[in-house]
Structures are given as C-alpha cells and as structure tokens.
Amino acid sequence: xxxxxxHQQWLIWLTLLPLGAAVAAFLAPQQARWIGLAxxxxxxxxxLAGILSVTLTHADPITAGGWPTPLGIELRRxxxxxxxxxxxxxxxxxxxxxxxxxxxVHDRHYDKVRxxxxxxxxxxxxxxALFVSGDLFNLYVxxxxxxxxxxxxxxxxGGKQALAAALRYLFIGLLGSLSYLLGVGLLYxxxxxxxxxxxxxxxxxxxxxxxxxxxxxxxxxxKSALFPLHFWLPQAHTMAPAPVSAALSALVVKAxxxxxxxxxxxxxxxxxxxxxxxxxxxxxxxAIVWGSLMALRQERLKLLIAYSTVAQIGYLYLVFPxxxxxxxxxxxxxxxxxxxxxxxxxxxxxxxxxxxxHTAGSDRLSRLAGAGGPVGVLAVVFTLAATTIxxxxxxxxxFAKWIFINAALVTGQxxxxxxxxxxxxxxxxxIARVLGWAFLDVKRSSYPVIPWVMKxxxxxxxxxxxxxxxxxxxxxxxxxxxAPVHGSIMVxxxx
Amino acid sequence: MTTPLLxxxxxxxxxxxxxxxxxxxxxxLRKILAINIMGSGVFMVFIAIGARGTDAVGDPVTxxxxxxxxxxxxxxxxxxxxxxxRMHNLTNCTTFATDEESSLx
Numbered sequence: 066x067x068x069x070x071x072h073q074q075w076l077i078w079l080t081l082l083p084l085g086a087a088v089a090a091f092l093a094p095q096q097a098r099w100i101g102l103a104x105x106x107x108x109x110x111x112x113l114a115g116i117l118s119v120t121l122t123h124a125d126p127i128t129a130g131g132w133p134t135p136l137g138i139e140l141r142r143x144x145x146x147x148x149x150x151x152x153x154x155x156x157x158x159x160x161x162x163x164x165x166x167x168x169x170v171h172d173r174h175y176d177k178v179r180x181x182x183x184x185x186x187x188x189x190x191x192x193x194a195l196f197v198s199g200d201l202f203n204l205y206v207x208x209x210x211x212x213x214x215x216x217x218x219x220x221x222x223g224g225k226q227a228l229a230a231a232l233r234y235l236f237i238g239l240l241g242s243l244s245y246l247l248g249v250g251l252l253y254x255x256x257x258x259x260x261x262x263x264x265x266x267x268x269x270x271x272x273x274x275x276x277x278x279x280x281x282x283x284x285x286x287x288k289s290a291l292f293p294l295h296f297w298l299p300q301a302h303t304m305a306p307a308p309v310s311a312a313l314s315a316l317v318v319k320a321x322x323x324x325x326x327x328x329x330x331x332x333x334x335x336x337x338x339x340x341x342x343x344x345x346x347x348x349x350x351x352a353i354v355w356g357s358l359m360a361l362r363q364e365r366l367k368l369l370i371a372y373s374t375v376a377q378i379g380y381l382y383l384v385f386p387x388x389x390x391x392x393x394x395x396x397x398x399x400x401x402x403x404x405x406x407x408x409x410x411x412x413x414x415x416x417x418x419x420x421x422x423h424t425a426g427s428d429r430l431s432r433l434a435g436a437g438g439p440v441g442v443l444a445v446v447f448t449l450a451a452t453t454i455x456x457x458x459x460x461x462x463x464f465a466k467w468i469f470i471n472a473a474l475v476t477g478q479x480x481x482x483x484x485x486x487x488x489x490x491x492x493x494x495x496i497a498r499v500l501g502w503a504f505l506d507v508k509r510s511s512y513p514v515i516p517w518v519m520k521x522x523x524x525x526x527x528x529x530x531x532x533x534x535x536x537x538x539x540x541x542x543x544x545x546x547x548a549p550v551h552g553s554i555m556v557x558x559x560x
Numbered sequence: 561m562t563t564p565l566l567x568x569x570x571x572x573x574x575x576x577x578x579x580x581x582x583x584x585x586x587x588x589l590r591k592i593l594a595i596n597i598m599g600s601g602v603f604m605v606f607i608a609i610g611a612r613g614t615d616a617v618g619d620p621v622t623x624x625x626x627x628x629x630x631x632x633x634x635x636x637x638x639x640x641x642x643x644x645x646r647m648h649n650l651t652n653c654t655t656f657a658t659d660e661e662s663s664l665x
Contacts, residue, residue: 202625209632213639220643228647229656232588235640239595239633240582246629247575247602253622254609 074127075115076140076197079150082107083190090182097182098165104186105161108193112154116147116543141199143547145401148540149196149323152408155529156315157189159522163416164308166516167423177221177306184221188214188312195320201249201259204324205242208288212238215317218309219301230297230304237287237297241321245284251277252332265331278336281328282345288321291345291382292352295375299359302371307419310367311412314374319404322381329385330397330549338385346386350484352379357491361498366418366428369495370411373454376488377407383469383481392472394545394552399468401544402537406453406461410530413450416523417443424515433502442520444503449527451496456489461533468554475556567608574601586655588644592637599633 086104090097119142128137164185168178191210198204216238220231253259255274256267268274290298298318302310329338356376363369384400420443422428453460466485473481541554578598582591603626610622648654 202628206628206632209636213635216639216643220646223646225647225650228643228650232640232643232647233656235636235643236582236591236595239636240579240598243575243595243598243602247572247605250602250605250609250622253606253625254612257619257621 075111075118076127076142076146076150078111079108079115079154079193080190080197082111083186083193087183087186087190090186094179097179098168098170101161101182101186102165104189105158108189109154109158112150115142116151119147120543120546138203139199140197142197144544145323145326145548146196147546148401148405148544149319150193151540151543152405153189153192153196153316156311156408156412156526159526160308160311160412160416161185162518162522163311163419166518167306167308167419169516177223180217181221181306181308184214184217185308185312188218188317192316192320196323199261201252201261201264204327205246205249208245208320208324209238209242211317211320212242212288215309215313218312219305221306221309222304224304226300227304230300233297234301241284241287243284244287245281245324248277248279248281248284251280261327261331265334268332268335270336274336278328278333278338278341282325282341285321285325285328286345286348289318289325289381290375290378291348292355292375292379293348295352295356295378298375299368299371302374302415303365303367307367307416307422310371310419311415314371314415315408315412318374318378319408322378322404326384326397326400330388330393342385342388345382346478346481349379349382349385350481352376352382353484353488354379354491357488357495360495361491363495364430366421366430366433366499367415369430369499370414370418373414373492373495374411376492377403377411377454380466380469380485380488383473383485386478387469387472387476387481388550389472389476391552392475392556394548394550395468395472395475395554395556397548397550398541398544398554399465399472402461402468402533402541403465405540406465406530406533409526409533410450410453410460410462413523413526413530414447414454416519416526417447417450420515420519420523423519430499430502433499434505442524444500446520446524446527447503448496448500449524449531451492451499453530453533455492455496459534460531461537462530464534464537471555562612564608564612567611568605571601571604571608574598574604576601588640588647588654588656592640592644595640596633596637599629603629 083104086100090100127140127142164181168181188211191207191214195204195207195211198207216231216235219234220228249259251273252264256264258264287294302313305313353376356372356379360369360372360376363372380403381400384396388396418428421433425432453462456462456466470482470485473479575598578594578601581594582598585591585594606622606626610619644654
C-alpha cells in the first residue's frame, strides 16, 4: 500500500490536475468555485506526497510519456523544485480560500468571478510545470504560460488602468522572454542540447556563450523586476484584484528568479561571471534602498506593498555576488529561504490590503485610521506577515539576512552590510507607518461584514512567515537535495 | 560568409529593429507589430542554427521549437490585440495614457 502510494507519479499530477481543472472551470462557470476549491485541496496533498516519494524512496526519474531522456522530457525532482512546489501549494491553497470570499457568488461583476478560477488554475499549473522543468526550452514555454495567465488576471478588473497595466506587463513579459529565447538559441547552436545538466557539463567560456548569458540574464532580470527594470511591477501588482496581487508577488516574480538561480549555479559556473555577478549585486542593492524609500512615500497600501516587493527582489539578487566559492552553499540557501518566506509573508500582506480595501472602500493609508479596533485582526495579520519583510527574529527573513550578512563578511564584501541594514530599517519604518494609521484612536461608525475566509486564512501564512526561522531546518534539508552547491551554510570567519 | 550565418545575422537585425520600434513607437498596434518582428528574428536565428548541418533536411529540433514559439507568439498577439481593442473602446485612445497616476480610485 505504502509502496503503491510512494511510487505514484505525483509531480505529474501537480501540473495535469490544475490544467484539467482550469478547462473544467471554464466550461462549467457555475461550478467554477467548487472545482477551484477541490483542486486547491488536492494540490497540497499531491505536493506533500510528491515530497515524501522523493525523500523516502529513490524512485526512478519521471519522464513524461515514458520516452527515454534525450528525446523525452525528464521532470526535475531536486530540492529547489520540491520546496517551490510546496510553497506554491501552500500559498495557492490560502489564495483560493481567500478568493472564495473576495469573488462572491452573487457579484455585480459576474465576469470577474467567471474568469478568475480558470485563469488562476492555469497560473498555478504553469508555475508547477515551470518548477519541475529541467531544460531551457520547456522553461521558456512554461514561463510564457505563467506570463499569459498573469496578463489575463491583471486585466480582470476591466478598468482602463487595469487594461493598461496588463498590456504593459504583456509587452515587458514578451520582451524578456524573447531575449531569453535568443540566448537559448545561441546555446543550442553551440551544443545541440537545451538540457540544463548536459549544458552545465559541456559549456566553455567562449564569446558566443557570454552573449547568450547576457541575453538570458537580461530577459530574466526584466521578468523578475530588478531595479531599474522594475517600473512595470507597482502598476501591475496594484491594479490586479487582491488574490491576484498575492499570487503575482508571491509566485510569478519568483518563477523567473528560479530559472536564473538554476542557470547561474548549474550552467554558468564555467563562464566568467565576475562582472555580471557584481552588477546584479549593485542593482540589487539599489533596488533595496530605492524600493524601500518609494514604499515609505506611498499613500496607498497596495502600492506600498508592491514597492516593498521591489526591495525584497533586491535581496534575492545579492545571492549572485555573495556566491563565491567558499560561500556558495550559504548564498544559495539564503536566496531559497528568502524566496519561501517572502512568498508567505507578501501574499498575506496583499490579501490583508484587499480586505481593507473591501471594508474601508479604499486602500488609502488615511482610510486605515481606526482599523485597529473593529477589524483589528487585519492589523495583526499584517504585522505578523511584515516581521519577515523587516527581518525580525524568528522569521525566515531574519535568517536569510543573517546568512547573507555572514556570507558578505566571509567574502570580504562588507559594503553589502550597510545596504542590508538600511533596508531593514527602512522596512521597519514603512511598516510602522501603516500600523501608526491603524492604531489611531478614531471612532468609525460602521464596517461592512467581512467574510471569515477573507480574515483567517491569511493569518495562517502570517504565522508561518513569522515562525519560519524555527522550522526552517526541514525545508532547507529538502531544498539541499540534489542542490548544485556544497559546503556549510554558516561559514566561520578566520581573522 | 555562409548562408546560415547570413540568416542568423538577419535574424539578429530583425530582433534589433523590433526592439527599437517597441521602445519608441507609442501606438499600441505598432508595439504589437514590433514584438512580432522581434519574434520572427529569434525564429530566424533558430532556423539558421538548424540549417548548419550537412544534411539537406536540417535539424528537426529547432523547427519544432520554432513551431512552438509561433504558437506562443500567436496567443500573445491575440491577447494583446483583444486588450488593445478593449482599451480603445473604453478610452478612445490607442497609446498608454500618460496621466495614469492621476485617478487611481
């Protein structure tokens, strides 16, 4: 029985199930909510089963359709794929619960309800497919699927600003992926393969390969909104409905970053990455300071959270300069940890912003005055989620930053220390600004009743984000299965 | 200069022309066309790479990739045109409005 359970091809179901359910939800819009909820319940089970089957057994590699590898497509089952699938399943489940309340059955805007579920399930399935893809061309196709469903989800509101944000995101997304695809073409021209593992063995430092690297990195940087290519992100993430903003910030931005992480540690090590790594680190540092400063200046909660995402993406890009030979494992682990914890915290924050918008009629910070009273639970959820954005212990954000600081000191790159510290201070400032409004003692007459699914599910993510540092050992052990890095995570300094 | 190299160079040229137009043209339809030209450039590079071998048929893998790419680019073009038409109906305007920040409510 156990054998049968463990040897199921769970990872394939993680892609097939949401894609099938998306088609079903599109064909039967009346049942879309229940199809969506059933899928959201099944996917975490599949993800858990998939992780168990990989960690407990040494099952054969999964190849789609049973074709042998050079021709067929082998699914990646390494630690990075597993933890990203798990985070996606968790965040996706909570977003689905929240969306049940956010898009009520008897809505004036029936179209929104009708199209949200198929598009969201498409997005979820494409993200899962991306995380288990092991070759450059499949990564391109899945990245395009992710972008296409995100564009449609951003346009869901139907207003002219939402349309403009969606269209701009579409152009940016296409520009990024075409640049990436051209890089893939150049690599295929030299080595006649697009398999990441095979390329990593064969690649050498030629000029053409460096051009390919530049094109691919540029495309992925554009898609994951690193400063100064972040200009599309605040509009896109703000114009979308709250559950969509949560998914975009938690998962979609990470999708492009995961590809870059795979390329950087598995394909590019043979190339001369010194300058590119430090350039990415510099842009990441500017993103941290600039994003935090912009967040501090915003008058609208959703824009504030979106700029905070810009800053957090900056931290993710510190991985590349910090990944020197002795701190390879440290930087990689810090990046993966930050991705996981940021996904939980940021999606909870966007959902709270949506609930506040729903109750107060606007997400202007001034409308938050007095929100600490009747809808106090929202302020609590927001604060708990924000601990990981600021990097307070024992959140996962704290440990990720700790690992980064350790790596920066060991490799003698002390200038990242003030950047990380100032980012932390600025984050504390913009979060405190929100809370300052929420706890103003203002008598508010009446609030509409909030459905419980819009209050309590985000709290789960907040608590996980807060306590992630304490339970981080197991996820990191899983993430390190088959990881391209070796060595210790906390490196001792020698004076 | 061999023929495949000529085609690859042409592809890169198309990519650059499209990129230029995407960045400076304001009309949305022109931007959509520009993206399509960029895509064609990338596909031409792929075809040129596949045609480098000695056999007359060429590399089927690059042709399959280009077919997939064409499908993806077709979907994106369809969505982009649908969004543009919707935007034109709403705002009577075919460019990105410059005063987007003004009325967010």
